[in-house]
Amino acid sequence: MGLSDEMLTEISYVKISSYRKRVMKSLEDDVKMPSEIARDADIRQNHISKVLSELKAHELVECINPEVRKGRLYRHTDKGEDVVKNLE
16 A cells, blocks of 8 residues: 555655755654754754744644743654655
8 A cells, every 4th residue: 555645745845855854854763952953954053943843834743842932842743753754
């Protein structure tokens, strides 16, 4: 059985942006703060929040402590996990 059209669309959405792809890979099997993602993905800090909000809008990542201003933690959603598994 192949992937659903929705899943293929999301994989494509991540693949067309090297930033989105690197952020998704950085979060693989991990929970991280934006500064850690920026360092791991080699993306400047000022770009990270835009990329994270794009991925959040597509329900690929989630913030697990949105009530805090500093030290927010991000991880993949279940959908995000499926996308990252199919990025290769």
